[in-house]
Amino acid sequence: MDTENELPSALSGIRVLDLSTVVMGPYAAQILGDLGADVIKVEAPSGDVSRSSFPQLHPGMSALALHVNRNKRSLGLNLKMPEGREAFLKLVETADVVVTNMRPGALQRLRLEHPVLAERNPRLVYCHAQGFRSDSRFADRAAYDEVVQAASGMVYLMQRLTGTPYYVPTILADKLCALTIVYSVLAALAHRLRTGEGQHVEVPMTDTLLTFNLLEHLVGNTFLPAAGPMGYSRTITPMHRASATSDGWACIMPYTPKNIRDFFHAAGRPELAEDERFASTRSLAQHAAELYELIEELAGEKTTAEWEQLCVEYSIPFAPVLTAAEVTQDPYITEGGPLTVEEHPTEGPHRVIQPPVRFSASPSRVRRHCPTIGQHTTEVLTELGYSEDEIARLIAEGAAGGSAQAASP
Incomplete structure (x- = not known):
C-alpha cells in the first residue's frame, strides 16, 4: 500500500512484537499497528492457530487471520529451538513492546518470562494477558472466551435474562481484553516516556470482564450493607429487546x-x-x-x-434491526464507513474492517495486508544482522521459516 506523503501515525517509530495467538493478543497488536507501530508477528513456522480456521481460500489465510493480522510483518520462528529463541531475543533488544497470551507454564518452559526479556532490554513494555491473575490458584489454567464469560458472571446475567445460561454470541472477553491490552500498553509507554523505565503489565481476562460487568450490575451491592440486589433491572428484564x-x-x-x-x-x-x-x-x-x-x-x-x-x-x-448481511450493505457502513473492499496480493478482493477512530493529526490507517506465514522472516532477520547463509541455515534446520519460505523455489 502506498503511504508516501502521508502524515505519520501516533505510534510511528514504536516496535511491537506480537507473541500471541488466536484473537485477543493479535487483535490488540493489530490495533497498535493501525496506530502506526511496526508490529512483527512472531509465530511458529506452521502459523498461528487462527490461521487454520475456516473459511479460507489458501492455507494459513483464514478470514479470521485476515481480520486480526493486518499492519504486521510475519516472522516464522521455532522458539523451542535454541537458534530460534536466540533470534527472538535479538529482536527483543530492538523492541518497545511485547504482547503475549501464552500461559505462564509455557513461558517458563521457553524461558521467555518478563525478567529474562527485561535483562536483554530494560526499557521493554512486556504485556502478558492470561485467563486468571498470576497470583491466583487458577494462574495456569486454560481459559477461552466462554470460560471467562462463565467465571465473570456474564453467563449468569444471560440466564437471568433468558432463563438459559447462554454465552454472549460474540467473543466478548477476547475483544474487550484486546482493548484493555491496548490502553494498558499505551499507559506503560507514557510512563516510559517520563521515566525511561519499562515494566511488566498483566491483563487477566476474568478480572477485566468482571469489572466490566460490575460497573452497572453491582448496583445495590455497591453499598454496605446492601441497598438492593445485584443486577441492573433495565437490561436484565426479558422485555428488554427489539x-x-x-x-x-x-x-x-x-x-x-x-x-x-x-x-x-x-x-x-x-x-x-x-x-x-x-x-x-x-x-x-x-x-x-x-x-x-x-x-x-x-x-x-x-x-x-x-x-x-x-x-x-x-x-x-x-x-x-439489520441482519448481518444488511449491515455490510447499509449506506452508513458503505459510504465512508468502516468496511471497505481491498485487493490482497494472494487472497484477492476482500472486505477490510477499517480502524474506527479518526485522528486529525496522526491518522490510523491500513498500511499492510495480513501477511502470509513467515512472509517477512528473511527481511526481519536481515535487519537483525543475519547473513544470507545464516538465514538459509536457520530455515533449513527448521528454526525459522514459514509457508512463504517453504513455497519459494
Whole structure:
C-alpha cells in the first residue's frame, strides 16, 4: 500500500512484537499497528492457530487471520529451538513492546518470562494477558472466551435474562481484553516516556470482564450493607429487546422521561405520556419492564420507516434491526464507513474492517495486508544482522521459516 506523503501515525517509530495467538493478543497488536507501530508477528513456522480456521481460500489465510493480522510483518520462528529463541531475543533488544497470551507454564518452559526479556532490554513494555491473575490458584489454567464469560458472571446475567445460561454470541472477553491490552500498553509507554523505565503489565481476562460487568450490575451491592440486589433491572428484564413493527423489527428506545412523553404522543397515546410510572428516573427504574411491554404493543401499529421518521422528528433513539448481511450493505457502513473492499496480493478482493477512530493529526490507517506465514522472516532477520547463509541455515534446520519460505523455489 502506498503511504508516501502521508502524515505519520501516533505510534510511528514504536516496535511491537506480537507473541500471541488466536484473537485477543493479535487483535490488540493489530490495533497498535493501525496506530502506526511496526508490529512483527512472531509465530511458529506452521502459523498461528487462527490461521487454520475456516473459511479460507489458501492455507494459513483464514478470514479470521485476515481480520486480526493486518499492519504486521510475519516472522516464522521455532522458539523451542535454541537458534530460534536466540533470534527472538535479538529482536527483543530492538523492541518497545511485547504482547503475549501464552500461559505462564509455557513461558517458563521457553524461558521467555518478563525478567529474562527485561535483562536483554530494560526499557521493554512486556504485556502478558492470561485467563486468571498470576497470583491466583487458577494462574495456569486454560481459559477461552466462554470460560471467562462463565467465571465473570456474564453467563449468569444471560440466564437471568433468558432463563438459559447462554454465552454472549460474540467473543466478548477476547475483544474487550484486546482493548484493555491496548490502553494498558499505551499507559506503560507514557510512563516510559517520563521515566525511561519499562515494566511488566498483566491483563487477566476474568478480572477485566468482571469489572466490566460490575460497573452497572453491582448496583445495590455497591453499598454496605446492601441497598438492593445485584443486577441492573433495565437490561436484565426479558422485555428488554427489539420490537416487531408492522413490517420488520426495530430498536425504539425512549430513554429519558421527556423521550417517553414524546414517544406516547407520537404513538397516539397521550394519556400514557403523563403516566406516573414513567415520570421520573426513579419510578422508571421500577417500571422499565412495563414501559418495554407498551413499546412492543404499540410498535406493530406502524412500519419501521414510519417509526424512524417519528423518532428522528422527536429525537428518540431509534435504529432498524439489520441482519448481518444488511449491515455490510447499509449506506452508513458503505459510504465512508468502516468496511471497505481491498485487493490482497494472494487472497484477492476482500472486505477490510477499517480502524474506527479518526485522528486529525496522526491518522490510523491500513498500511499492510495480513501477511502470509513467515512472509517477512528473511527481511526481519536481515535487519537483525543475519547473513544470507545464516538465514538459509536457520530455515533449513527448521528454526525459522514459514509457508512463504517453504513455497519459494
